[in-house]
Amino acid sequence: MQKLPIVALDFASKNEVEHFLELFNEEKLYTKIGMELFYQEGPRIVESVIASGHEVFLDLKLHDIPQTVYQAMKGLGKLGVSMTNLHAAGGKEMMSAGLEGLKEGAVISGKKAPHLIAVTQLTSMTEKRMQEDLLVAVSLENTVLHYAKNAFESGLDGVVCSSLEATMLQEVLGNEFKKVTPGIRLKGDSKNDQKRIVTPAEARQLGATEIVVGRSITRADDPVKAYQLVLQQWQGVEME
Template identity: 75%
Template structure:
């Protein structure tokens, strides 16, 4: 499986996205469109990115009753994205319905079926918050593993998790099960609202299959150089 570095386009407006991507010239990136951008610009921003040749991870984290998620995913399947997601906490039936809708939408539009992954626990969540806010008695690792197994049983391609859980999931579910990991920071970067964070180098060693990086690139003085440095760490390139 090819390991990808996904750049989080956490901007509110298309103009900011266009400016950021222009810094990379003709290079095609793997990018994440999340709630902030999608809810401001709608499906047209996704269609524009896909048409430009970028690989798009549409990060909307759907979580609703199975029928609603089925119909929503049917619409998302028509957009030509490479990957999208939902919350594993929605349960097995919701995940299966989402996968069914995604496949149907892609077939109707004549697109490849995107990868579908499930969010286990957000990387802003801590063990303490898991107990006190969500009243979950199991540990973080137990919760993440349980959700990941349910996602695999539902036919999904992988999960969103912290890199700290990636090795455990690799041992239980194999190398081909995707472990898409946000919460990536270079040494010295501000963690912001993320709690379970690691460097790109550590994410690689821990068994992540994909990393999602936002502010360490988009907020850098030189985003292109920051991207290259993170990519080198992620790919295991030793710098002289």
């Protein structure tokens, strides 16, 4: 199976999404729908993108009491997405409840259960900010590893992390445990609000299992050309 980058559909409306996807003609993408788009358009945007033949990673980062996350995930499990997520900071009980709800929702709808992954620390977070703003005294690396171990023990399929932590997680938790890495940029692109970033080629070399790419593709002068460049680097076809 071809290894595709996940394209972040960070748009504000269904019309913008449709215009972007039309650029790719018959090519099927692995897309990410996050809070910005989902909260504007609701579940119908997920259904529309899937109906067009594209895969969806639904990036809503749930974080609440276990029962609430269970019920919410039960609803998300009915949508037919390929992957969704929650915050590892919610703890093992919350993660386990979310996984249970996701599986139940998929059974009810007759769909395959999505992969469930946990956010460790956002790629916009630095160690200094984590320690000063959140009063987390240990290192960023140790926090990511601890959260990832909790996700693994809760039965989740992987985590969202920086590519800079992927090698460490691969060594501790194995190749099959997903390391889904945002903060991906092509050389020369603006970092914007991301702090811990790498290129697609670097992410592959560091052990990422999936990469999420947004503005380097969606805000490019030629999104199709930018996507092909990301794809080539991610698959190791063309080195930087």
